[in-house]
Amino acid sequence: MRFLRPLLMLVGLAPVTSSADSREIYVLLSGGPSLLRLEDPLEGAASAxxxxxxxxxxxxxxxxxxxxxxxxxxxxxxxxxxxxGTRVTLPSGSRPLGDLQQDLLGLSFGLVAHYRYDTGAAWAPFAQLELGGQYRRHHHLVHLVSNTELGAAFPDVSKVSPAAGLQLGLEYRFRNWLTTSVGLGVTTNPADLGQVEFRVPITVGIIFG
Structure with a gap:
């Protein structure tokens, strides 16, 4: 990788060294895929x-x-x-076997502690801890009874719960005003560890300082 350093200096894309500075303000936008482990919102007896x-x-x-x-x-x-293979209680009182389907919309909010190991170079590893809460709306709930064409719709279910997350990744700083990173993160409900979200966030941001 050493041969890239003179090339980057030549085209002016990035400095050889770059370091974080106290009193800097970071504003970052992140996005990426995730894998969720959820419990059924009606009775909590099944997971997916x-x-x-x-x-x-x-x-x-x-x-x-x-x-x-x-x-x-x-x-x-x-x-x-x-x-x-989920049983839910229908208005009639019966509990047929079938598949429960839903869509999920979630909002998260929290406080962040971000530790960036200052290598003195443009690349640096980081760890980020988040503590807060999450709101989840389970909507389009439908239970399809096995081996039939019967189905039952249910009202939306909304839940608010605490949330804790950890992310590890690698950050790159461009000329001390732009940053980008990629990481691996996990978020869970401390009161219910069976609900977990694994994330691969890709982040870009601006540095003010």
Whole structure:
């Protein structure tokens, strides 16, 4: 990779060295795919895995060259989540076996502690901890009875819960005013560890300082 360094200097894309600075303000936009592990919102007796995605905005301030504190908000979603082989209680009182289907819309909010290991180079590893809450709306709920063409629709279910997340990744700074990163993250409900979201966020942001 050493041969890339003179090339980058030549075209002016990036400096050889770059370091974080205290009192900098970061504003970042992130997005990417996710894998969710969910519990059925009607009775909580079944679980399902589903692919989803989301976007978010994060802002934080450099208390030191490496430690930053701030906040984040985000929106997530998944379609056609299916809980196979699920029994739910119908208005008639019966509990037929079938597949429960739904779509998911989620909002997240939290405080952020971002630690960037200052290597003195443009590349640097980071770890980010998030503590906050999440709102999830389970909508388009339909239970399809097995081996029949019968189905029953249910009202939307909304839930608010605490959330804790950890992200590890690698950041690159362009001329100390633009940053981009890629990472691996996991978010869960501390009160219900069976509900987990794995994320691959790609982030771009502007540095003010």
């Amino acid at each position: 895995s589903a692919a989803g995605g989301g976007i978010g905005v994060t802002a934080y301030y450099g208390l030191t060259d490496e430690l930053h504190l701030g906040a984040s908000v985000g929106i997530q979603g998944a379609s056609n989540v299916t809980y196979a």
